[in-house]
Amino acid sequence: MIELKQLTKTFDVGKTALTAVDNVNLTIADGEIFGIIGYSGAGKSTLIRILNGLEKPTSGTVDINGQKITDIKGAELRKARQKVSMIFQHFNLLWSRTVQENIEFPLEIAGVPKAKRVEKVKELVELVGLAGRENAYPSQLSGGQKQRVGIARALANDPEVLLCDEATSALDPETTDAILDLLVDINKRLGLTIVLITHEMHVIRKICHRVAVMEGGKVVELGDVLEIFQTPKQEITKRFVAQVTESEDSSETIKHLRELYPTGELVKLIFVGEQAEQPILTGLIRKYPVEVNIVQGKVSHTQRGAYGTLILQLKGADAEIRKALEFLDQENVQAEVMAND
Amino acid sequence: MIESLFPNVDWDKMWEATYETIYMTAMSTLFTFIIGLVLGIILFLTAPKQLWANKIVNWLTGVFVNVFRSIPFIILIILLIPFTSFLIGTIRGPNAALPALIIGAAPFYARLVLIAFQEIDKGVIEAARSMGATTGTIIRKVLLPESKPALISGITVTSIALVGYTAMAGVIGAGGLGTLAFLDGFQRSRPDVVLMATILILIIVFIIQFIGDALTKKADKR
Structure with a gap:
């Protein structure tokens, strides 16, 4: 020691x-x-x-x-x-x-x-x-x-x-x-x-x-x-x-993604450790009438487990999208709506 | 043919003088190498932030080196006459030239040694310290081997300068090709003797340079 x-x-x-x-x-x-x-x-x-x-x-x-x-x-x-x-x-x-x-x-x-x-x-x-x-x-x-x-x-x-x-x-x-x-x-x-x-x-x-x-x-x-x-x-x-996560966080990337996916909400999810291996997305799609489109994803491995980010495009009624985000929150997945700027 | 080109050359005396020049150069190079190395190590290790950092010793050594490096050689010989006669018992002949040659050249070589050590990557010394090396080990196994090419090329340059110094020492009767060229050649108006002595000195210089270059190249694994 x-x-x-x-x-x-x-x-x-x-x-x-x-x-x-x-x-x-x-x-x-x-x-x-x-x-x-x-x-x-x-x-x-x-x-x-x-x-x-x-x-x-x-x-x-x-x-x-x-x-x-x-x-x-x-x-x-x-x-x-x-x-x-x-x-x-x-x-x-x-x-x-x-x-x-x-x-x-x-x-x-x-x-x-x-x-x-x-x-x-x-x-x-x-x-x-x-x-x-x-x-x-x-x-x-x-x-x-x-x-x-x-x-x-x-x-x-x-x-x-x-x-x-x-x-x-x-x-x-x-x-x-x-x-x-x-x-x-x-x-x-x-x-x-x-x-x-x-x-x-x-x-x-x-x-x-x-x-x-x-x-x-x-x-x-x-x-x-x-x-x-x-x-x-x-x-x-x-x-x-x-x-190490720069590419998906920079404002240029977000702007670029916005141009590619102009409709719906772009949501960034951060998974840590075991969550990265759970079928959370399946649950999301089954429970809520929202269209889920995977835009970008990345899993990084550390000595103490995996760490991943996933960017999704969610399409559907505003109320449903809000519910879907609440669900993610319950599952302890960090989710943030990427700003429209 | 050679006899007609150099009518006044007494070959026995010429070879004798060549031998004396080689003897003076070799002996003074040997002692210059040892003393210069010791002075160089002291200068390097007592410098600020070094292993033996010591302002006073560093300053004193620096002054000694600078003073003796700056005195023109011909004046140094004269200044050292009392010292030489005390040490050698005479002020004439090849051995009497040695103290002046060494004291004149060792500080010069010490500077070259210092420069050679300063060229060593500090990281290598740090690495040796991180392994638990003593300062003695660092000197023997890092400083000396890592600066070997520079130490060899330095002593080559110094040795060639010493050949020139022996000729100057010849003027005050040290013997060797310098004495021969001055007394037998110049003072008796025999240009062929001066020319022959010059040729032999050049040959000695070339041989030293050749050996020095070969050894430097062999030592350098960079």
């Missing part, structure tokens, strides 16, 4: 002090994939660096599996870092070393003898899907392969926690998904806790169990990923959620 208590970090910038992390309290469970999302400058990079002691907090404590990271230093801290490893946006591989040698590096630091290192690297290369590329230099690898080396290197000393610093931000969408799948796989197979920071809601949606939204050094919203997607409270959270 990772516990952050009243964590604050201020930097001196000339004469003024900049508060990068402002009184953050978080508890991250073992085996959890925990996301921290925020725009650049929100303090997430500083926060993640406090977790492995690369930055010292101004005040507050970090406790990882019973060890107070913020209180130790020197050899003890270096030893602790072997159990809290990190992967980076720009991979940070040593270009002077081959894949094999890069993965061996943390093992050399930990003082593992050569024969054991070779054995361990073989296993890791297999795990991250890089078998056969052991003797390549980083310059001969693609971005996705470099991050796989980064991941293998981070796993070398059997860490308990993996910190991901914008690990997919430098990759294209397809490679991003492959790396995220690998992280989920590692999380399940090795039972390792993953803490990741990102500015992409896609990453949160795809792999995180819980998410904290950071703004101005503070955690402004915290919760289950599904819950955050369903009912984002803060303005900034809504903007992040819009990153």
Whole structure:
């Protein structure tokens, strides 16, 4: 378990002090994939660096599996870092070393003898899907392969926690998904806790169990990923959620749909979790004399279940449409009539 | 044929002088490399926000490097005469030239080492720290290997500059091709001796450059 208590970090910038992390309290469970999302400058990079002691907090404590990271230093801290490893946006591989040698590096630091290192690297290369590329230099690898080396290197000393610093931000969408799948796989197979920071809601949606939204050094919203997607409270959270649902919410899209379907009401439904699998539409059509036309639909999967939106065109008498909307409300489906603008 | 082109060249003396030049260059390059590397590491690691951040040490090292890098070499030799005679026991001959050569070149190389280290991606050093590496490990396994091509090309440039310095040291009697060209060639009006000494110096420089380039290329896996 990772516990952050009243964590604050201020930097001196000339004469003024900049508060990068402002009184953050978080508890991250073992085996959890925990996301921290925020725009650049929100303090997430500083926060993640406090977790492995690369930055010292101004005040507050970090406790990882019973060890107070913020209180130790020197050899003890270096030893602790072997159990809290990190992967980076720009991979940070040593270009002077081959894949094999890069993965061996943390093992050399930990003082593992050569024969054991070779054995361990073989296993890791297999795990991250890089078998056969052991003797390549980083310059001969693609971005996705470099991050796989980064991941293998981070796993070398059997860490308990993996910190991901914008690990997919430098990759294209397809490679991003492959790396995220690998992280989920590692999380399940090795039972390792993953803490990741990102500015992409896609990453949160795809792999995180819980998410904290950071703004101005503070955690402004915290919760289950599904819950955050369903009912984002803060303005900034809504903007992040819009990153992955943007296409159906933008005013151009609505206008365009209005032009295509000029009659009746356009209604957007939001399904969460189990609802996404219930035959709610069948009920609606059977009970009410309204014509239902599916205009657009999308289901997104998160680690905590599905999340879907459906846009319907409802045609019929106004009173019947109102009743139909009430029915949806009873079924706990969020429905909103899309504005006619 | 060669005898007629270079009638005044005493070949035994010429080879002797070539050997002395190579000896002075090799020895001074070796010590310049070691001392320059140490100074460069100190300059780099004591800079603000670095692992050994220390304003005073950084400032002192910086001043030392800048002062000795700025003194014209010919003046540096003269300034160092008392130091040299104390250290070597004489101020003549190839060994007597070494202190001035090293003190003149090591600060120059230290700057090149610093630049080489500054070119290293900071993220790589951070990654090593995140794995629990000690500063010693970071120096040995990150700083030095990751800047190897720049360190080699830097020492190549420095070594070539040192060939030039040995010739200058020759003027005050260090021996080598510089002394030969000056005393036997210039002062006795024998242009062929000067020409031959020049040709040999050029050959030495070309060989150093060739080896340096080959090693740099081999070290660079980027």
